[in-house]
Amino acid sequence: MLEPLSVAIGLAGVGDLIAIWRGVRWLRYVFKPGTMFLIIALAATGLPEAGTFGYLVLAGLVFSVAGDIFLVLPQNRFLAGLVSFFLAHLMYIAAFSTRRTGWGLLDAAVLSGLAVVGLLLFRRMRPGLIREGGGPLQAAAGLYLAAISAMVLAAVGTRLPGLVLGALLFYVSDAILAWNRFARPLPGANLGVMSTYFAGQYLIAVSVLGGG
Numbered sequence: 001m002l003e004p005l006s007v008a009i010g011l012a013g014v015g016d017l018i019a020i021w022r023g024v025r026w027l028r029y030v031f032k033p034g035t036m037f038l039i040i041a042l043a044a045t046g047l048p049e050a051g052t053f054g055y056l057v058l059a060g061l062v063f064s065v066a067g068d069i070f071l072v073l074p075q076n077r078f079l080a081g082l083v084s085f086f087l088a089h090l091m092y093i094a095a096f097s098t099r100r101t102g103w104g105l106l107d108a109a110v111l112s113g114l115a116v117v118g119l120l121l122f123r124r125m126r127p128g129l130i131r132e133g134g135g136p137l138q139a140a141a142g143l144y145l146a147a148i149s150a151m152v153l154a155a156v157g158t159r160l161p162g163l164v165l166g167a168l169l170f171y172v173s174d175a176i177l178a179w180n181r182f183a184r185p186l187p188g189a190n191l192g193v194m195s196t197y198f199a200g201q202y203l204i205a206v207s208v209l210g211g212g
Helices: 004-024 023-043 053-072 077-099 103-157 160-183 189-207
Strands: none
Touching: 004 103, 004 189, 023 053, 023 189, 053 077, 053 189, 077 103, 077 160, 103 160, 160 189
16 A cells, blocks of 8 residues: 555645645645645554554644644634644654654754754744734744654654654754744745655654554
8 A cells, every 4th residue: 555655645745736836726725635634544554553653643644634724724724723733743752752762862962953943943933923923922833843843852762764854854844834934935935845744744654654
């Protein structure tokens, strides 16, 4: 099932990128969540063999697709999408923690790097956060940034290269989205957000099949 589903995921993901490039919004309603539903189907093929890890990853993917739907709607559902993805990261943290191999210098270095990058990113976004939602949005964004950083750290703890790359791509996707919305518009930002997002989620899903 891996190869046919992977091809379908790739085609659906490209469909969403084309919809972004051409500005065809209704196609995004099909391809953005559609790509994620295929990724969920891929992860589900690894159950029940993957055990708790697999079910937690699947829960993270389900919360992610809920966030996708909120963010693609024409109404401003950004906060609802943020909450959905926050819950997704909590599921991923719990999942990856079941595969942690220990704590070492690499983990400490990654933690330090994430702290520095997170603080710099938040500082750059802060004026935009204040402008769009004031204190509550700042608090929500800060909690989310802490959650996605913890997710990356938990992935590093597994020492599974594919899973670590998937988590990092997810982080990059959200960093592009946040910078484009709250700091400074970036050319082709949506293409960058979705290409890294789909690739990251795909790699996380593949880890359920033992391909991490």
